[in-house]
Amino acid sequence: MTIRLLLLIPLLLAQSRSAADLTGHWLYTFQTPDGQTREMSLWLTAKAGTFTGYMSQFGNDEPITDGQITADKISFAVVRDNFGEIRRTEYTGRLNGDTLTLYMPASNGRPGRELAMKHVSAEAPKPLPPPAPKTSLPPAGEVQSNGLAQTPPMGWNSWNKFASRVSDQLIRETADAMVRNGMKDAGYIYVNIDDTWEAGRDANGNIQTNKKFPNMKALADYVHSKGLKIGLYSSPGPKTCANFEGSFKHEEQDAKQYAAWGFDYLKYDWCSGSRVYDYHSMQAVYAKMGQALLDSGRPIVFSLCQYGVLKGPQWGVKVGGNLWRTTGDIRDTWDSMSHIGFDLQADLAPYAGPGHWNDPDMLEVGNGGMTDTEYRTHMSLWSLLAAPLLAGNDLRNVPPNISEILLNKEVIAIDQDARGKQATRTSKEGDLEVWARPLSDGGHAVGLFNRGPSTTKVTARLADMGITGKCKARDLWAHADRGEVTGTYTAEVPSHGVVLLKLK
Numbered sequence: 001m002t003i004r005l006l007l008l009i010p011l012l013l014a015q016s017r018s019a020a021d022l023t024g025h026w027l028y029t030f031q032t033p034d035g036q037t038r039e040m041s042l043w044l045t046a047k048a049g050t051f052t053g054y055m056s057q058f059g060n061d062e063p064i065t066d067g068q069i070t071a072d073k074i075s076f077a078v079v080r081d082n083f084g085e086i087r088r089t090e091y092t093g094r095l096n097g098d099t100l101t102l103y104m105p106a107s108n109g110r111p112g113r114e115l116a117m118k119h120v121s122a123e124a125p126k127p128l129p130p131p132a133p134k135t136s137l138p139p140a141g142e143v144q145s146n147g148l149a150q151t152p153p154m155g156w157n158s159w160n161k162f163a164s165r166v167s168d169q170l171i172r173e174t175a176d177a178m179v180r181n182g183m184k185d186a187g188y189i190y191v192n193i194d195d196t197w198e199a200g201r202d203a204n205g206n207i208q209t210n211k212k213f214p215n216m217k218a219l220a221d222y223v224h225s226k227g228l229k230i231g232l233y234s235s236p237g238p239k240t241c242a243n244f245e246g247s248f249k250h251e252e253q254d255a256k257q258y259a260a261w262g263f264d265y266l267k268y269d270w271c272s273g274s275r276v277y278d279y280h281s282m283q284a285v286y287a288k289m290g291q292a293l294l295d296s297g298r299p300i301v302f303s304l305c306q307y308g309v310l311k312g313p314q315w316g317v318k319v320g321g322n323l324w325r326t327t328g329d330i331r332d333t334w335d336s337m338s339h340i341g342f343d344l345q346a347d348l349a350p351y352a353g354p355g356h357w358n359d360p361d362m363l364e365v366g367n368g369g370m371t372d373t374e375y376r377t378h379m380s381l382w383s384l385l386a387a388p389l390l391a392g393n394d395l396r397n398v399p400p401n402i403s404e405i406l407l408n409k410e411v412i413a414i415d416q417d418a419r420g421k422q423a424t425r426t427s428k429e430g431d432l433e434v435w436a437r438p439l440s441d442g443g444h445a446v447g448l449f450n451r452g453p454s455t456t457k458v459t460a461r462l463a464d465m466g467i468t469g470k471c472k473a474r475d476l477w478a479h480a481d482r483g484e485v486t487g488t489y490t491a492e493v494p495s496h497g498v499v500l501l502k503l504k
C-alpha cells in the first residue's frame with residue numbers, strides 16, 4: 001500500500017507541473033502529400049488556472065480567449081470574423097508531460113481530429129502586435145467586359161482531386177489525356193492549375209514558381225500545342241488559401257507575368273484578403289485585378305472566388321468577372337453537392353448570361369464519394385444552372401461509367417446553350433424538385449429530381465415553365481425520344497436521381 005502511494009506521488013506531481021508548464025510554444029508539424037512541411041502552433045502564457053496567447057496556422061496569428069486550465073484539461077476559444085459573421089470555435093485539450101493533445105472540432109464538413117502537440121520552448125510569447133490597419137479602396141469603377149466566356153467555361157481544375165499534388169507533369173499528362181479520351185472534343189478546353197504552384201518573389205517583385213513547376217512558359221506552350229488553354233490561380237491578399245504567395249501589391253505585375261507565360265484563365269481567391277483589406281473594399285479589390293488582366297493585353301478569363309459573400313453575384317460582372325463562385329467549397333458528398341446545387345442557387349438566375357456566369361464550384365464527378373446516379377444529378381443540375389463545367393477528377397484514367405457522364409453531349413449542349421439562361425426551380429414538393437431553363441431553339445431543358453430516399457414519381461407541369469400546347473420530349477440520359485407531351489410529364493425517378501428532358 002505505502003509503496004503504491006509512493007509511486008503515485010511523482011505522477012500527481014507530474015500532472016500539477018504540466019498544467020503550470022503550459023506556458024511556452026506548443027508545435028504540431030505535418031507533411032502535405034507532396035512532401036512540404038506545415039505547422040500549427042499555440043503560444044501560451046499560463047496564470048493561476050487561466051491562460052492567454054494565440055494560435056498560429058496558415059500564416060495567421062489568432063488571439064485565444066477564455067483559456068482555462070483544470071487539472072490536466074484545458075479549454076479555450078478562438079473568435080473569427082468569417083466574412084462579417086462572427087464565429088466562435090471552442091477547443092479542448094489534455095496535457096500529459098510535454099505533450100498537449102488538442103482536439104480540433106469538426107468544421108466545414110471535415111470531421112474533428114486530435115493533434116499531438118509538443119512543448120518545444122518554455123519561453124512566454126511576446127504579445128501580438130496590434131493588427132495593422134486595413135486598406136480601404138475607393139469604390140470600384142466598372143471594368144470593361146473582356147468579351148470572353150460567351151458560354152460557361154469548360155475544362156478541368158487540379159484542386160478537387162490533387163490539391164497540393166499538382167505539378168508540371170500532371171498538367172501535361174492531363175492535357176494529353178483530354179485529347180485522347182474525348183474531353184477536348186466534348187468542349188473541355190481549359191486545363192487549370194489551382195493553388196500551390198507559387199514560390200516567393202525575386203528582387204524585382206516577380207512571382208516565382210516552386211519546384212513543381214520548373215518552366216511555366218514551356219508548360220503553357222505545351223498545353224496550347226494540344227489545342228487546349230491553360231489557367232492559373234492567385235489571391236488578392238498576401239497569401240493564397242493554402243498559404244502560398246498571393247498578388248497583394250503586385251496585381252499589375254502578376255497579370256503581365258501570366259500573360260507573358262501565355263495563361264488564358266485566372267481564378268482569384270479571396271482568402272487572406274480579409275487580413276489586409278477592409279472587407280467592404282472587396283469589389284474594388286477584384287476590379288483592380290480585372291483591370292490588370294484587361295491591361296495585360298492577353299484575353300484572360302477572370303474567375304472570382306469569393307464564395308458569393310457581399311452579394312458577389314450582383315457585382316461580379318462589373319469588375320470584369322466571367323464567373324464567380326456562389327458558395328463555399330464543394331465536397332465529394334451527396335450532402336455537399338445537393339445543398340450547393342439545389343438550395344443555394346435558386347435565386348441566382350438573374351445574374352447569369354453570356355460572358356458572366358454563376359459558379360457553384362467545380363465538378364466532383366468521378367472522385368468516388370457519390371454514386372453514378374448522384375453524379376448524373378450533379379452533371380444535370382450544373383448543366384441546367386449554366387454552370388462552368390470544370391471536371392475535378394483524375395482524367396488520365398477515367399472508367400467508362402464516369403466518361404459516359406462527363407461526355408454526354410446532349411447534357412453538355414444544355415449547359416452550353418447559346419441563350420445562356422440559367423434554370424429556375426419551377427416546383428418543389430418536399431424532396432421532389434423540377435428545374436427548367438429555356439433554350440435558344442425555343443425548347444426547354446427540364447430536370448425532374450428526387451432528393452428523397454426511395455424511387456418516386458415526379459411530375460413536371462409544363463405551364464410552370466410557360467409551355468402551352470403540345471411538345472416532344474427527349475430523355476437526355478436514356479438518349480431516347482419519349483413522344484408527345486401535353487400538360488404534364490411524369491417519370492419514376494430513383495433516390496437522389498434525375499430524369500433530364502429536352503422539350504420542344
Ligand code: GLA
Nearest residue numbers: 159194195241242269305329
Ligand atoms: C479555396 C477555394 C478552392 C481552392 C482552394 C485552394 O478553398 O475555394 O476552390 O482553390 O482555396 O487553396
